Amino acid sequence: MAVKVQIPAPLRPFTGSHSTVEVDGRDVGEVLENLVAAHPQLRPQLFQPDGHIRSFVNVYLNDEDIRYTGRGQTPVQPTDTLTIVPSVAGGSAARCCC
Amino acid sequence: MATTLASPLSNEEILRYSRHLLIPEFGMEGQRKLKAARVLTIGAGGLGSPVGLYLAAAGVGTIGIVDFDVVDFTNLQRQVIHSTADVGRPKLDSARDTLHGINPEVEIIGYETRLTSENALEILRGYDLVVDGTDNFPTRYLVNDACVLSGIPNVYASIFRFEGQASVLALRDGPCYRCWYPEPPPPGLVPSCAEGGVLGVLPGLMGLIQATEAIKLITGIGEPLKNRVLLFDALGMRFRELKLRKNPECPVCGANPTIRELIDYQEFCGIRGEEAPAPAATAGEIEILEIGARALAEELRGAAPPLVLDVREPHEVAIASIPGAVLIPLGELEKRLHELDRAADIVAQCRSGVRSMKAARLLRAAGFTRLRNLKGGILAWSDEVDPAVPKY
Numbered sequence: 313m314a315v316k317v318q319i320p321a322p323l324r325p326f327t328g329s330h331s332t333v334e335v336d337g338r339d340v341g342e343v344l345e346n347l348v349a350a351h352p353q354l355r356p357q358l359f360q361p362d363g364h365i366r367s368f369v370n371v372y373l374n375d376e377d378i379r380y381t382g383r384g385q386t387p388v389q390p391t392d393t394l395t396i397v398p399s400v401a402g403g404s405a406a407r408c409c410c
Numbered sequence: 411m412a413t414t415l416a417s418p419l420s421n422e423e424i425l426r427y428s429r430h431l432l433i434p435e436f437g438m439e440g441q442r443k444l445k446a447a448r449v450l451t452i453g454a455g456g457l458g459s460p461v462g463l464y465l466a467a468a469g470v471g472t473i474g475i476v477d478f479d480v481v482d483f484t485n486l487q488r489q490v491i492h493s494t495a496d497v498g499r500p501k502l503d504s505a506r507d508t509l510h511g512i513n514p515e516v517e518i519i520g521y522e523t524r525l526t527s528e529n530a531l532e533i534l535r536g537y538d539l540v541v542d543g544t545d546n547f548p549t550r551y552l553v554n555d556a557c558v559l560s561g562i563p564n565v566y567a568s569i570f571r572f573e574g575q576a577s578v579l580a581l582r583d584g585p586c587y588r589c590w591y592p593e594p595p596p597p598g599l600v601p602s603c604a605e606g607g608v609l610g611v612l613p614g615l616m617g618l619i620q621a622t623e624a625i626k627l628i629t630g631i632g633e634p635l636k637n638r639v640l641l642f643d644a645l646g647m648r649f650r651e652l653k654l655r656k657n658p659e660c661p662v663c664g665a666n667p668t669i670r671e672l673i674d675y676q677e678f679c680g681i682r683g684e685e686a687p688a689p690a691a692t693a694g695e696i697e698i699l700e701i702g703a704r705a706l707a708e709e710l711r712g713a714a715p716p717l718v719l720d721v722r723e724p725h726e727v728a729i730a731s732i733p734g735a736v737l738i739p740l741g742e743l744e745k746r747l748h749e750l751d752r753a754a755d756i757v758a759q760c761r762s763g764v765r766s767m768k769a770a771r772l773l774r775a776a777g778f779t780r781l782r783n784l785k786g787g788i789l790a791w792s793d794e795v796d797p798a799v800p801k802y
Contacts, residue, residue, distance in 0.1 A: 321570055321572060325741060367591070368594055370590065370591065376653055395652070399568075399591040400568045401545060401547050
């Protein structure tokens with residue numbers, strides 16, 4: 313069963329520029345695992361080495377933060393949208409560091 | 411919020427604000443509350459510009475601005491509080507002149523300093539709300555914590571290229587930024603240089619969402635953008651709303667806070683500063699040699715010129731490049747190593763020398779031996795070798 317995963321702009325370089333990808337899975341954990349299996353460069357962006365989701369990355373199932381719905385065990389339906397929302401620093405984006 | 415003893419309005423003010431006064435929900439009471447209000451904006455940049463312009467025009471009585479920067483040409487594409495003639499002036503002076511031009515009734519209080527753990531609580535004292543227009547994580551967490559500790563709401567927005575997010579944080583019963591993002595990303599996880607771009611209108615849009623929320627909070631009308639975050643995608647022209655919850659275990663606003671005073675935010679964010687230089691070689695690593703732009707130009711004219719490896723992104727190469735350079739963006743380098751001769755004399759080059767240092771280290775780890783880094787990147791090339799090469 314595939315759900316839609318929305319990829320934010322900062323992470324699109326790791327998904328071949330796609331803003332939305334379809335990923336199979338029965339729950340959020342499976343979807344994310346299949347997502348990083350298909351796009352291996354995303355793994356270090358989303359997961360800590362111990363496999364936990366990084367604390368500056370929020371994952372929403374529709375409009376709910378998965379931290380409050382059962383995290384990786386949250387079941388998904390084919391009509392659901394999973395959205396990855398990493399923290400963004402920019403305010404004026406004036407500073408380019410290199 | 412400024413609810414009691416709201417300031418009276420003069421006849422001139424009544425005329426100036428008549429289009430507010432004609433809104434039944436707003437009226438004289440709303441306008442008097444604006445006049446009595448004190449709003450602190452952190453930064454007079456992309457977000458701070460529209461926030462300042464519209465809050466001044468709307469008649470917010472006191473606007474504090476924290477900024478220590480100087481206007482430069484790259485600001486003008488979006489920081490509309492400054493004009494071309496202001497390039498080189500302190501942003502505070504430029505912002506003050508512009509805001510007084512729009513509305514001389516408004517009192518502008520400038521703080522020409524970086525907001526720090528030492529001065530933040532003192533600066534925030536006496537303000538009704540804070541509008542966060544910062545562009546870096548240490549200041550964002552500092553503003554958040556200072557707002558929570560001071561009990562001052564934080565009208566937040568953040569932008570990236572074509573996308574923005576906004577929320578009202580640190581209300582007494584609402585979540586704070588740490589509830590949402592307990593920790594910042596480690597520096598360098600996402601390549602930072604290629605991130606520099608932003609569509610100029612985007613901070614305008616997001617800043618006006620902040621200004622709108624500020625006016626609503628001050629006047630007490632409408633539903634604040636609390637317990638939710640608004641995501642904006644300019645390319646799709648879509649707004650989305652996500653739920654934002656107060657984390658009962660939040661270290662600063664939770665039931666049992668562990669952060670009761672401001673901390674060292676540079677350390678918390680794991681960095682030495684916003685424009686951190688390339689990290690020094692770690693133990694056991696041999697430092698990569700650097701070459702200056704003039705010396706490189708000479709070698710390129712010589713009998714055995716080195717290969718210049720440009721590791722910037724194609725859209726940057728379209729702006730300017732060093733003649734003859736080979737382009738492999740840093741993000742693709744690892745899988746394109748076979749395109750390079752391991753015995754070649756290579757000088758890695760980027761915009762200012764940070765990404766190319768990473769590239770040179772990556773090549774060294776892959777077995778390349780004749781490696782150098784162009785110190786100061788194409789910016790130094792423009793300064794020292796060919797002024798016709800534009801800077802960006």
